[in-house]
Amino acid sequence: MKNKVIFMSFGILIFFSTFTYAAGRKIVPGDIIFTAPVKSVIFSHEIHVNKEHISCNICHSTIFNTRALNLQKNKNFNMKSFCKGRYCGVCHNGKIAFSVKTQCARCHIGVRGFERSDRAVKIPKMSSFMPKNALKFGTGNFEAVFSHKKHIGVHCNNCHTKIFPFKYTVGSITMNAIKNGQYCGKCHNGKIAFSAINCLICHSKLSKQNRHTAKH
Numbered sequence: 017m018k019n020k021v022i023f024m025s026f027g028i029l030i031f032f033s034t035f036t037y038a039a040g041r042k043i044v045p046g047d048i049i050f051t052a053p054v055k056s057v058i059f060s061h062e063i064h065v066n067k068e069h070i071s072c073n074i075c076h077s078t079i080f081n082t083r084a085l086n087l088q089k090n091k092n093f094n095m096k097s098f099c100k101g102r103y104c105g106v107c108h109n110g111k112i113a114f115s116v117k118t119q120c121a122r123c124h125i126g127v128r129g130f131e132r133s134d135r136a137v138k139i140p141k142m143s144s145f146m147p148k149n150a151l152k153f154g155t156g157n158f159e160a161v162f163s164h165k166k167h168i169g170v171h172c173n174n175c176h177t178k179i180f181p182f183k184y185t186v187g188s189i190t191m192n193a194i195k196n197g198q199y200c201g202k203c204h205n206g207k208i209a210f211s212a213i214n215c216l217i218c219h220s221k222l223s224k225q226n227r228h229t230a231k232h
């Protein structure tokens with residue numbers, strides 16, 4: 017009985033020593049860049065294994081097999097499945113790791129140099145990933161609302177990520193910048209879309225305020 021305990025703790029000792037040795041720094045395959053259905057999504061073993069300390073057997077072979085670019089042959093290796101918790105979505109669900117519904121550009125390195133993914137990504141596919149609710153900038157009477165729905169005819173690539181990041185960052189846009197042709201002003205210049213002189217279209221609270229004061 018005593019011998020058995022000693023034997024067992026010895027076993028645990030060996031187990032731990034190999035584990036810590038391995039957790040120190042594992043030799044891992046290089047980055048995998050998926051090319052289909054869209055170019056270029058990055059998967060880094062270095063980050064998942066050596067930085068996040070996820071052991072091989074969590075992913076292999078329960079979620080992924082060990083052959084690069086094999087997954088992308090599956091018809092359902094797409095965002096819809098991820099959102100339902102398959103493949104990358106097993107962890108990238110907003111609980112274990114950042115959700116596949118956010119931070120698109122962290123996985124889609126292609127969007128940093130938009131030209132590459134431009135041809136591959138079609139609007140109908142992308143539109144299911146755009147925010148459903150309008151985004152509000154600023155507070156008070158000069159609050160401005162940006163609605164993706166109202167821009168449905170404009171290709172994602174025209175705004176992301178050349179003008180705006182794939183992330184809601186309140187406070188970065190100013191009226192001066194818009195008047196100087198930046199942000200919304202890239203289009204709202206009277207040529208591509210109504211100009212920035214039309215204050216009330218964007219600052220709709222202001223128009224309500226005006227109507228209110230007009231009554232008195």
Ligand code: HEC
Pocket residue numbers: 042043044045046048059061064065070071072073074075076080081082083084085086087088
């Ligand atoms: C977070 C999940 C995850 C972890 C952890 C992980 N892998 Fe992978 N691994 C993947 C994915 C995804 C692929 C690509 C599969 C594909 O493209 O079909 C892959 C591919 C591979 C490949 C093929 C690479 C090539 O270039 O052909 C090998 C080998 C591999 N993994 C070994 C490992 C080893 C060894 C570990 C532990 C040290 C490990 N993996 C940990 C997800 C993971």
Ligand code: HEC
Pocket residue numbers: 057058059060063064068070074075079103104105106107108112113114122123
């Ligand atoms: C077993 C869980 C797991 C799976 C499966 C998984 N990831 Fe991750 N991933 C993580 C964790 C944990 C982090 C770090 C936490 C965070 O930043 O939210 C991370 C971080 C990342 C990052 C950020 C790297 C950086 O620059 O910091 C990218 C990109 C990424 N994963 C892509 C993928 C892709 C693509 C897949 C599917 C092929 C995948 N992951 C599958 C757990 C996982």
Ligand code: HEC
Pocket residue numbers: 050051052053054055056057088093094095096104108115116117118119120121122123124137141142145
């Ligand atoms: C955790 C990593 C990850 C995040 C975050 C992520 N994606 Fe993906 N995405 C992938 C992977 C992996 C594929 C499949 C491989 C490929 O197409 O290269 C993919 C494929 C796609 C596709 C083509 C297939 C399909 O489902 O139609 C589109 C479009 C897409 N992503 C859009 C987005 C948008 C928009 C966001 C942000 C809301 C986003 N993705 C966030 C990993 C990610």
Ligand code: HEC
Pocket residue numbers: 153154155158159160186187188189190191192194200201204211212213214215216217218219
């Ligand atoms: C195309 C849409 C659009 C139009 C048109 C527009 N604005 Fe703005 N405006 C914004 C946005 C977006 C912000 C940023 C809100 C924030 O984060 O504070 C803003 C901010 C402001 C602010 C807050 C302070 C500052 O300078 O950032 C004032 C004041 C303002 N606008 C006045 C005006 C006036 C006056 C007009 C008409 C001459 C006008 N705006 C037309 C979108 C617009």
Ligand code: HEC
Pocket residue numbers: 117118139142143144145146147151162164167170171172173174175176180181182183184185186188
């Ligand atoms: C006319 C410009 C424009 C177009 C076109 C556009 N967006 Fe956006 N998008 C924005 C702005 C503005 C923001 C907020 C950026 C900020 O806060 O700095 C944003 C933010 C986002 C966010 C982050 C939301 C959050 O809550 O973090 C996602 C995801 C997104 N857009 C997806 C898409 C997708 C997918 C498409 C194409 C179907 C698209 N967008 C088309 C202007 C645009």
Ligand code: HEC
Pocket residue numbers: 160161162163166167170174175179199200201202203204208209210217218
């Ligand atoms: C890539 C070009 C582009 C950018 C950038 C852009 N818009 Fe637009 N926007 C358009 C187009 C095109 C229309 C529709 C044509 C028109 O009304 O002139 C439009 C329409 C609108 C409308 C009118 C919706 C309606 O019908 O009531 C509002 C409000 C608006 N944009 C606000 C904004 C705000 C706020 C920003 C910045 C956060 C912004 N837009 C950035 C191109 C753009």
